[in-house]
Amino acid sequence: MPIRPTWRKWFADFAEATDYLQITKVSLEFSDNADVKSVVLALYARLLSELITGLLLADAKRDIAFRSTCRSVIECSLHLEMAESDPTYLKRLKEDDDASRRSRAIRFRAKNPNLAKESDKTLSDFIKKVPAKSKKLQLSEHDSVLPRLTHVYRELSADTLHVSLTSIDRHLMLDRNNVNRLRIEPKVDTEDMEDAASVMALALLNATRVLLSVVPEIKSAKGFHILQRRYVSLFRQGLRKLKKAATSSDEQAKDK
DSSP, X not given: OOOOHHHHHHHHHHHHHGGGGOGGXXXXXXXXXXXXXXXXXXXXXXXXXXXXXXHHHHHTTOHHHXXXXXXXXXXXXXXXXXXXXXXXXXXXXHHHHHHHHHHHHHHHHHHOTTOOHHHHHHHHHHHHHSXXXXXXXXXXXOOOSSHHHHHHHHHXXXXXXXXXXXXXXXXXXXXXXXXXXXXXXXOOOHHHHHHHHHHHHHHHHHHHHXXXXXXXXXXXXXXXXHHHHHHHHHHHHHHHHHHHHHHHHHHHXXXX
16 A cells, blocks of 8 residues: 555655755855764765655555665664764764674674685784774664654564564465465555654654754755644544544444
8 A cells, every 4th residue: 555645745845845955065164063964964865865765666656665765764863863962973873883894804704714814814903903892873772852763663674674574474465265375565554654654754854853953054944844734734634544444444344
């Protein structure tokens, strides 16, 4: 079940509104905290790239892939929150990268004992150079100012990012004869798609709030207040539709 056309229009209007931010033209040459601001701008750019991908997937009716993109948008939004509120964020981000690269190097070296001496020495020197105490950044443990973001991020991770029993089960569906049939492109119910679209929109608004707070060099934010009001209206409309559908389903079940 694709996202509602009203959500598709909202996302398109949001993408258009971001043009007024002109984030690629922001100069931080004489700015305080330029390193943090640079990372925030890069995170927002990644978020917009994921949004564009999401629009393409929505138009192609690739519902599972769209939900995966929603997860990526939420991930960027949560990172932006951390950049805003945690003064150690950049340090933690670097440590996370170091820990990942070091772990990959150790495993590669262990699985390839017959490396050329020069290559083995390069790996060994790199492993010694990267601090062993570097820690992974666990985004799923971040306490968001909007708890729903973290919750849905974890739900989507289990359903779309990883191979899990939940994600595999989507590709199997009982037919009228109670026989399991395999689906290449599984159907996603209305509730799951409504949840993904509404949380993706919330993540986009939250990310923009952080961007404007951390990077005051951005002067124009045309249209975002209107988008926020429209979001509230669309969200409530979605709840009403889901409630009505659930009531109708219950009545049909009773008739049977």
